[in-house]
Amino acid sequence: MYNQDVINRIVRAIGIKNKPFKIGVMVSGQGGNLQALIDFSQTKAANFQVASVISNNPDGVALKRAQKALLPNHFINHRAFSNRKEFEQEIITFLDQEQVHLVVLAGFLRVLSPTFLNHFQDRIINLHPSLLPSFPGLHAIEQALAAGVSSSGCTVHIVDEGLDTGDIIGQHSCVIEPGEKIESLSAKIHQLEHALLAQVVNEIARQCLQKSSLKELHVSAENNPTHD
Template sequence: MSQSVCKVAVLISGSGSNLQALLDASAQAGAPFSVCSVISNKPEAYGLTRAAEAGVTSSIIDHREFPNREDFDQALIAEIDSCQPDLVVLAGFMRILTPEFVRHYSGRLLNIHPSLLPKYQGLHTHQRALDAGDSEHGATVHFVTEELDGGPPIVQAVVPIKKGDTADSLAKRVQVQEHVIYPMAVTWFAEKRLHMLDDRTQLDGELLPRNGTRIHC
């Protein structure tokens, strides 16, 4: 494998559908990135099975075995750094990370959130969008900073809300687009086109709007 291929560590807590999208993208001929490690804080996470089927090394760092977040994050850092990744990707990783962790990977730590940030940080985003009477919803890939779901956006998939939508039906349509935009953002980073500058995102040498690049689906 070419040394120029970007090594990506992926952190998961559950089914790993976005992990699968990244694995599929990395398996394409000429892909600029490879998944070097999958790490879960839950031993029962199905994403570990996905990693095994793809022949990717995986490990479990169970947060319940640590007395506090700081000790857990230090163990997580040690495990991630053992594969010397160029990029760390959160793919349904349901842990709030300490400032020390975030600073350690500053500028090379990505997350995907199921809303059009800065709207609906946190949980239950689909129901919140419906309750607010929004006409559109979606997902955002963003750099991770110390503010929860507050790092600079990279790309947003905008999904129209349809009459009769439920939180489940909306979530399914949003997730389809997550599987498109996450590999896209990782590819940009791997090709050295994507950077975080202070609190802004730069793509191809240009600062993006505050909500990143928008793709209407």
């Protein structure tokens, strides 16, 4: 279901961490996928918690969702900074302050610099509304309809310096019906996004925590050797 090689990369980059496993969510839109993460994080099955929410959109409801859930949240207006470096440094400051292990881009519509990517090397994932590598960039759902393909879906991938070119972690797909409109296809893909993103984040967290537990057992065994 998931690309285990890519998850292994992420787990190695995060290192061995104890609970709680913290994620920082960056969003520019209304925060539907953020809400899915918040909702999942409050279930018994959750291996992660949302530790920080950052938005560059004062008019979206994402920050209101975070506030309702009593989560640390920050509006960082990219227009208020003279350059991208200062804008991104402000984001880094807040994410590091909360000691997040994984950065999740859930509809964040700003291109991130190599400096930002290097700071969180292999610890940034993105959700995209197409079956990558098909239809990268903006308006992916419209692109799929215009191309006349029979299926589409969503992808979670590692973020690299390209445009939606990072290694794929997981995908969910759906059928595009003959004559389907943008509204119905968007609704189907958004439902898939909500499920996929939470599942991928939870799996990454699970494997990190499992590795941490195994390390603790190993250390305990070394400190308390048994003798025949």
